[in-house]
Structures are given as C-alpha cells and as structure tokens.
Amino acid sequence: MTSVGFLYPGYSAEDDYPVFEEKLGGDVRLHLVHTLMREDAHRVDALLDVGGSDVLGEGARELRARGVDAAVWACTSGSFVFGWEGARTQAEGVGEVAGAPASSTSFAFVNALRALEISRVAIAASYPAEVAERFVEFLGAAGIEVAAWSGRGIVTAAEVGTLSGDDVLEWVAAGDHPDAEAVLVPDTALHSAAILEALEDRLGKTVLTANQVSVWEGLRLAGATAPRDGLGTLFRTGAPVPAPAER
Incomplete structure (x- = not known):
C-alpha cells in the first residue's frame, strides 16, 4: 500500500x-x-x-x-x-x-509540465496580482514560458474554497490563451478533484490544478x-x- x-x-x-x-x-x-x-x-x-x-x-x-x-x-x-x-x-x-x-x-507543477513535455502555459490564479507574479517568476526560473496570466484577486483561502465547480470552469476557461499548451490553476484551497475531466473537456487542452x-x-x-x-x-x-x- x-x-x-x-x-x-x-x-x-x-x-x-x-x-x-x-x-x-x-x-x-x-x-x-x-x-x-x-x-x-x-x-x-x-x-x-x-x-x-x-x-x-x-x-x-x-x-x-x-x-x-x-x-x-x-x-x-x-x-x-x-x-x-x-x-x-x-x-x-x-x-x-x-x-x-x-x-x-x-x-x-514544474515536474508535471516536464513529464508532459509542456513548456508554454497560461495561468488562472485565484491570487492578487502581487502573488500571482511570484508564480510567473518561479516558472520562469524553470524555463517555462507564461503566455498569459491572470489573478482573480481573492485574498483568503477560505473564500477560494467556496467557489463552485461551474464558477471555476468559467473562470479557468477565461484564463486560457491560444498559445498555451496547458492552463495552470495554482491554489490548493480550490476544489478541483471532481471537475478535472470537465475542465479539460471545456478547454480542449491539459489543465493542471494544485x-x-x-x-x-x-x-x-x-x-x-x-x-x-x-x-x-x-x-x-x-x-x-x-x-x-x-x-
């Protein structure tokens, strides 16, 4: 086990x-x-x-x-x-x-992207911009190109945890970019286990959640x-x- x-x-x-x-x-x-x-x-x-x-x-x-x-x-x-x-x-x-x-x-996130041989991504972050930018910098240190990123501006993890599946689907789709091979959703406060397949069906590409x-x-x-x-x-x-x- x-x-x-x-x-x-x-x-x-x-x-x-x-x-x-x-x-x-x-x-x-x-x-x-x-x-x-x-x-x-x-x-x-x-x-x-x-x-x-x-x-x-x-x-x-x-x-x-x-x-x-x-x-x-x-x-x-x-x-x-x-x-x-x-x-x-x-x-x-x-x-x-x-x-x-x-x-x-x-x-x-970095190891998953390397396993999938993905080097260009979009980021749909729940964070305020100041924090989301730090994630962009972190990925850059790994040689990963960020085609686009957005921060939703949510300050607390508690609020992120209340987002509905339908809300997340719409928000992540809005954060996609045509040049991105995958969309990253970097917050473990976000529920995603039940909607992983739905996210990829909606975007037609790989989606990686925290x-x-x-x-x-x-x-x-x-x-x-x-x-x-x-x-x-x-x-x-x-x-x-x-x-x-x-x-």
Missing part, C-alpha cells in the same frame, strides 16, 4: 484529498496533516509565515510518525513565494524531518507512477517521470 503524506495549511479544500484517494483505487492512502495558518491571507508576508520551517517541521514530524513513503507541502503560494532556492530548501527541510522524499506543490499535481507528485516520489483514469491528462498519460526539478 503506497502511503503519501500532505502538509495542508488550514481548512479550505482538504476534502479534495479523500476524493482523489477514492478515484485512485484501493492501493493508495493519502494522509493529510493540517499546518498552522496564523493569518489566512494571500499576501507575501503572511505566506512566508505559512511556509516557515517551524510550522512545516511540526507537521512533518507527524508525517514521520505515520510512516509515509513521500511527503508534499501542499501549498503553491506558500512555496513559490520563497523563490526557487528558498522553495528547494523548504522541501528539503520537510523531507529531513519526515524521513521521506519530499516536494511542494510549486515543484509539482491539488491534482500535489497528489501526482507524492505518488511520483513514492514510485507509484502507473497511469490512472479519471484524473485528467497528467494521471492518464503514463509519461516518463522526470528527475526532480532543478534550475
């Missing part, structure tokens, strides 16, 4: 993970540990606190106690806001404490890389797994 642990800040779309576990079948267990969020705000200073080593270390110790095969810091903005090297140090710290290979949602790539990355690190249906192109493709993202 493959066991993957996720450090998840607060409570917004944590119920996506049981949905992913069910869709993955009976051979995977996804363990969620909620980490401290002193302030729910998509603001740089608040995000640096959310992803601090003290906060993640406490959660990683719990994952170690559960004996997970891999660990993922399931927060996009709370990883890319540290920059490429800072995010790498952050993930390494989680791995050391958890006693398992570790990554974060930001690196999961919780989706987080789960994929955890399975990748744990060596469970068999193709799986019902969770979008990323899980279905069976693409060769790349080495961990490096500059």
